[in-house]
Amino acid sequence: MSDASYYNPADLAKFGKISEWQPEMGRKFFDYYGEVFKEGALSEREKALIALAVAHVVQCPYCIDAYTADSLQKGADEAQMMEAVHVGAAIKGGATLVHATMMMNKAKELSM
Amino acid sequence: MKSLHAQHHALADSTYQLDVLNPAQTVGARFPAFAAKLRETGLLPLRPTEMKVMQINVGKMCNQVCKHCHVDAGPDRTEIMTRETMQQCLDALAQTDIQVVDLTGGAPEMNPDFRWFVEGISALGRQVIVRCNLTIIVANKKYNDLPEFFVKHGVQVVSSLPHFAAGRTDAQRGEGVFDRSMRALHMLNAVGYGIEGSGLMLDLVYNPSGAFLPGNQVSLEREFKQRLTRDHGVSFNNLLAITNLPVSRFLDYLIESGNYDGYMDKLVQAYNPVAAANVMCRSTISVGWDGLLYDCDFNQMLDLPVATASARHIRDFDLDALQNRNIVVNQHCYGCTAGAGSSCGGATA
Numbered sequence: 411m412s413d414a415s416y417y418n419p420a421d422l423a424k425f426g427k428i429s430e431w432q433p434e435m436g437r438k439f440f441d442y443y444g445e446v447f448k449e450g451a452l453s454e455r456e457k458a459l460i461a462l463a464v465a466h467v468v469q470c471p472y473c474i475d476a477y478t479a480d481s482l483q484k485g486a487d488e489a490q491m492m493e494a495v496h497v498g499a500a501i502k503g504g505a506t507l508v509h510a511t512m513m514m515n516k517a518k519e520l521s522m
Numbered sequence: 523m524k525s526l527h528a529q530h531h532a533l534a535d536s537t538y539q540l541d542v543l544n545p546a547q548t549v550g551a552r553f554p555a556f557a558a559k560l561r562e563t564g565l566l567p568l569r570p571t572e573m574k575v576m577q578i579n580v581g582k583m584c585n586q587v588c589k590h591c592h593v594d595a596g597p598d599r600t601e602i603m604t605r606e607t608m609q610q611c612l613d614a615l616a617q618t619d620i621q622v623v624d625l626t627g628g629a630p631e632m633n634p635d636f637r638w639f640v641e642g643i644s645a646l647g648r649q650v651i652v653r654c655n656l657t658i659i660v661a662n663k664k665y666n667d668l669p670e671f672f673v674k675h676g677v678q679v680v681s682s683l684p685h686f687a688a689g690r691t692d693a694q695r696g697e698g699v700f701d702r703s704m705r706a707l708h709m710l711n712a713v714g715y716g717i718e719g720s721g722l723m724l725d726l727v728y729n730p731s732g733a734f735l736p737g738n739q740v741s742l743e744r745e746f747k748q749r750l751t752r753d754h755g756v757s758f759n760n761l762l763a764i765t766n767l768p769v770s771r772f773l774d775y776l777i778e779s780g781n782y783d784g785y786m787d788k789l790v791q792a793y794n795p796v797a798a799a800n801v802m803c804r805s806t807i808s809v810g811w812d813g814l815l816y817d818c819d820f821n822q823m824l825d826l827p828v829a830t831a832s833a834r835h836i837r838d839f840d841l842d843a844l845q846n847r848n849i850v851v852n853q854h855c856y857g858c859t860a861g862a863g864s865s866c867g868g869a870t871a
Contacts, residue, residue, distance in 0.1 A: 453741050483730070484737040485745055487687035 422472045455484035462491060463498035523587040523696075525596040526771060533774050534594060536825040542777070543768060543853035553790050556855045563795040567848035568804065573841065575806040577624040577866065578603070578611055579819060580636065582811065584628040585661045588682075588695045590729065592769040592823050595628040602628070605635045607813040607836065612642045614839035624806075624866065626653040626819060631665060644675040651678045653866075656706040657699055669713045678723040679715055680762070680866075681707075684731045686749040694731040707756045716758040725760045727868075733781035735788060735861050736763035739869045762868030765789075767820050767857035789856035797863025800870035803849050809836050817849045819866075820857075826850045 429436025447457050458481045465473030481491050526534040533539055560566040581602030584595035615623065623643045630636055630652055643650050652672065659668050672679055681703075685691045688700035707724075711717060716724035728742055736742070743761035750756040766772045768786065776782040807828075808816040813836040816822040830847045833840035863870030 449738070449741060453744070454738055455741060455745065479734055482732060483734045485685075485728075485742045487685060487690050489687065 417471050419475065422475060425472070453484075455481070455486055458484045459486055459490060459494040463494040466495045467498040467502050523596075525582075525587065525594045525598050526774060527594055528596070528598040531774070533770065533777075536823065539769065539773060539824060540852065542773065553786050553853065553856075556851050556853050559790075559793055559856075559859075560798060560851065563798050565795075565798055568801070568851055569848065570845050571804045573618070573620055573805060573807055573845065575622045575624055575802075576611070576615060576618075576620050576809065577626060577806055577819060578809045579626050579811055579822060580608075580628070580630045580633045580639070582628045583632045584655065585632065585658055586629070586655055586696055586699065588771070589775055590694055590731075590766050590772040592767055592772060592820055593628060594770045594823070599628065601811050602633045603635075603811045603813075605638065607811075608635055608639045608642070610813060610835075610837045610839075611639075611809060612646065614836050615643065615646055615648060617839070618841055620648065620807075622649045622651060624651040624653070626866075629655050629658045631658050631668060637671060640671075640675050640677065649678065650675060651680055654679050654681050655695075656681045656683070656703040659706040659709055660702050666709075669709050669715065672710075672715070673713050673722060676722075678725070679710060680725045680727060682727045682729065683707075683746075684727075684729055686746050686753070690731045694729075704754050704756060707750075707754075707758070711757055716756075718757075723760075724758045725762055726758050727762045727764055729764045729766055733776060733779065733785045735765055735792060736864070736869075739763040739862065760868070762866075763862070763864070764866070764868060765857045765860055765864035767854045767864075769820050769823055769854050786853075786856070789860045792860035793856065794859055794861060794863060794871050797861070797871040798859040800863060800865075801855070801858050802865035802867065802870070803858075806866075807844060813837060815839075815844070820854055821850055821852075824852065824854065826852065 426440070429440070447454065447461075452460075458477055461473065462477040462481050465477050478491070533542075557566055560568060579593070582593055582595045582599035583597070583602055584599065585597060587596040625640070627633070631654065633639075640650055640652070654668070658665050660666070682695070683691060683703055684694045691700040691703070692698065707716075710724055713722070714720035715722045726746065728736060728746065730736055739761060742763055746761050747758070750758070768776055768782070773782075776785050803817040803821075806818060808818050808822050810816060810822050815828045815834055815836060816826065817828060821827075827834050828844065828847055829850050830843050832838065833843045858864050858870075
């Protein structure tokens with residue numbers, strides 16, 4: 411069996427290289443990215459926890475790796491990190507279930 | 523848990539630690555020499571500025587065995603400073619204008635001559651800082667009056683509390699340390715420490731409970747204040763964010779957990795020239811329990827003495843010779859120059 415995988419942890423450190431094939435868009439993206447994560451109306455720790463929750467929802471291994479480390483570095487503890495993931499899970503689950511209202515509407519429309 | 527020294531662990535030997543850290547090592551990843559980084563920044567040789575702090579390690583004896591301790595301190599360590607060496611420190615201080623004396627250990631309060639020494643420094647009119655681990659205050663009845671003793675001498679108390687969550691603190695400092703630390707903090711608050719307007723300074727030290735760098739000191743302080751006030755009714759003045767250096771037990775943790783290469787890479791990548799220019803060794807002299815002189819407490823634990831031809835012991839203290847020395851650097855120094863920088867006073871950049 412090959413050890414090959416679509417995901418390689420070492421690729422996380424190469425994120426910046428995406429600018430090589432499109433420097434202008436890459437620069438604009440990373441400038442924006444840096445600006446987003448600066449302390450503002452939300453603290454850096456709160457932003458790291460939001461990123462951690464979203465990372466799980468979009469199921470990005472690179473982002474989970476990066477924002478687990480970043481959340482710890484920004485002073486979050488295990489309980490805060492797990493609660494953040496639950497918030498993501500609740501929204502994802504809720505987003506599925508709230509569509510059930512469409513199903514119910516359609517079923518009622520078609521039923522006697 | 524025993525100290526590395528008591529376990530006869532290979533890392534109890536400073537020569538072995540330096541071998542592990544050496545950039546020419548053949549095992550594991552290689553990292554650029556710290557001295558070369560300093561040269562690129564125009565800071566080599568690293569030279570002292572005005573000597574403002576005398577940091578004195580009065581011994582390796584401690585009631586705790588923290589997993590990250592660079593001193594490898596613990597109850598099984600017997601190396602402590604004698605009163606004779608303390609007197610030599612007082613004699614040296616009397617010939618200088620050094621205004622701040624920073625007492626560290628181990629738990630400095632466990633040295634039987636600790637109070638005598640604080641009284642002596644205080645009589646010279648110098649500011650005393652005690653790096654108090656908090657739990658010593660509640661460890662035994664004979665230490666219960668330490669808060670009152672500190673008040674009497676206007677001591678500035680600096681105490682480690684790696685997290686406002688009990689689990690993360692206990693993971694680093696030992697089971698039950700968080701609860702005992704809260705009891706001690708209440709006792710310090712009760713006599714005025716950390717209370718606005720009292721003039722009695724109580725600073726907390728945050729250092730990461732793992733293989734990552736500290737976050738923004740200002741943000742962490744805000745969070746600590748909010749949580750400690752709300753959850754425990756505890757007050758303090760400043761939070762000092764300190765990076766763990768790859769020395770002794772923290773080095774052991776990094777190697778055992780498979781985090782050594784990743785952590786060193788983080789430190790090297792985060793090298794900050796501004797932090798490098800502000801490293802505390804430039805304005806500090808460090809005195810070991812046996813009176814030998816070092817550029818900092820980390821160099822002390824790695825047995826890297828001051829690079830002067832003579833005057834290497836506090837009994838021979840020679841300010842001019844020390845001010846003309848080149849500061850000894852090695853790979854562990856990356857810990858003080860990463861990100862916002864790190865010193866016993868917190869961030870430096």
